[in-house]
Amino acid sequence: MKRTITAISLALCGMASAQLQGGGGIILGGGYLEDPGKGYAFAQIRGTLYEDDAFAHHVFLEILGHGDDAELTYASGGSFFTEDGDIAFVNVTANYELEMKLSNWLSVYGGGGLGAEFVSLDDEFDYNIDNDTNFVAQTFVGLRAQYQNGFAIQAGARYIFREDFSLLGDQFITNDSWAFEVGAGFSF
Amino acid sequence: MNVLRLLAAAILLLLASCSSSRLVDGSRVFEAGEHPIGTLKSMDVLIEDGAKVHVDYGEACRVFIASGGSLTGLGKGSRNVRVYLEDGAFVSPRLASSSQVVDDIMSAWQERHTRFLPTHAQEPANPAGPRRVHFGGYYGSTYRYDRGYRYHHYHRPSPRPTSVSSSSYRKSN
Numbered sequence: 001m002k003r004t005i006t007a008i009s010l011a012l013c014g015m016a017s018a019q020l021q022g023g024g025g026i027i028l029g030g031g032y033l034e035d036p037g038k039g040y041a042f043a044q045i046r047g048t049l050y051e052d053d054a055f056a057h058h059v060f061l062e063i064l065g066h067g068d069d070a071e072l073t074y075a076s077g078g079s080f081f082t083e084d085g086d087i088a089f090v091n092v093t094a095n096y097e098l099e100m101k102l103s104n105w106l107s108v109y110g111g112g113g114l115g116a117e118f119v120s121l122d123d124e125f126d127y128n129i130d131n132d133t134n135f136v137a138q139t140f141v142g143l144r145a146q147y148q149n150g151f152a153i154q155a156g157a158r159y160i161f162r163e164d165f166s167l168l169g170d171q172f173i174t175n176d177s178w179a180f181e182v183g184a185g186f187s188f
Numbered sequence: 189m190n191v192l193r194l195l196a197a198a199i200l201l202l203l204a205s206c207s208s209s210r211l212v213d214g215s216r217v218f219e220a221g222e223h224p225i226g227t228l229k230s231m232d233v234l235i236e237d238g239a240k241v242h243v244d245y246g247e248a249c250r251v252f253i254a255s256g257g258s259l260t261g262l263g264k265g266s267r268n269v270r271v272y273l274e275d276g277a278f279v280s281p282r283l284a285s286s287s288q289v290v291d292d293i294m295s296a297w298q299e300r301h302t303r304f305l306p307t308h309a310q311e312p313a314n315p316a317g318p319r320r321v322h323f324g325g326y327y328g329s330t331y332r333y334d335r336g337y338r339y340h341h342y343h344r345p346s347p348r349p350t351s352v353s354s355s356s357y358r359k360s361n
Contacts, residue, residue: 037356068354070353072348072351073353082213087352092341121352148205165357167352172354172359172360173359174357
């Protein structure tokens with residue numbers, strides 16, 4: 001937990017001290033996480049540190065979410081019964097991106113980030129049962145097409161490094177995984 | 189993540205609102221505003237305040253009805269269906285004579301596996317007391333679905349789950 005807080009603090013301090021030259025932007029998208037084979041959605045709030053005709057340096061805060069089905073086991077009077085629940089994963093990361101412009105509308109980007117993964121377990125009544133927080137990091141690469149009106153679409157891949165998580169005393173194994181995604185947004 | 193949940197809930201609500209849909213096995217909870225029509229087989233059902241459920245045919249089911257919830261149907265041929273309800277719940281008159289009133293339907297729902305007979309078991313020949321049934325009215329022609337109300341009205345009772353399993357992640361211990 002201390003590592004997580006330290007990592008996020010350093011990243012946010014770095015972002016805060018950078019002089020934002022250009023404007024910012026918002027990108028929304030979704031993708032597929034290979035392990036465990038689930039879809040996810042993400043949102044980015046972006047700022048530009050420096051930009052010229054060849055390169056652009058961006059930083060952004062990203063929220064990425066995905067979920068999983070769960071089965072809760074209750075013990076009562078010597079017998080057991082089960083009910084449905086669900087597990088939600090929310091990754092909050094601070095990221096740096098280097099964008100190389102191939103033409104006046106097409107560019108390739110790459111970068112990385114680190115942050116925290118918040119895990120929560122709810123029952124079928126959406127009542128929170130347990131929580132866990134772990135360190136997460138990622139690297140990403142992709143292609144972006146940006147139009148003169150500020151609209152942009154992108155497609156790319158990322159590799160996510162995740163820690164194992166624990167709920168109700170049970171330790172679950174997570175695997176680092178590739179993810180493939182598309183997104184769209186606006187620059188301003 | 190909330191967007192995904194809202195989208196999934198909207199899809200489920202739309203499917204539940206369609207007529208003549210077969211309900212899946214397992215435990216099922218119908219929330220305020222849901223008006224499903226279908227069959228029930230081998231499952232436990234909770235009908236919350238504001239939900240109206242019509243069952244064409246039922247078999248081997250236990251139905252728990254909260255105050256303000258409604259159950260109708262269970263037509264000819266339905267068998268081994270047990271109905272438990274709170275004061276203020278609505279059941280069709282034909283079901284009333286075989287229903288059992290409980291004080292707290294949420295506690296009954298949570299403890300159903302240890303507190304109530306499975307559907308295949310026989311009822312005692314002489315129950316401890318008269319089978320009290322109340323003919324309640326509808327909650328109203330319009331339903332207001334309010335998560336805050338639900339959380340306030342149904343506080344999370346014990347017990348707390350002792351273990352959890354995930355469909356996608358394996359345990360290390």
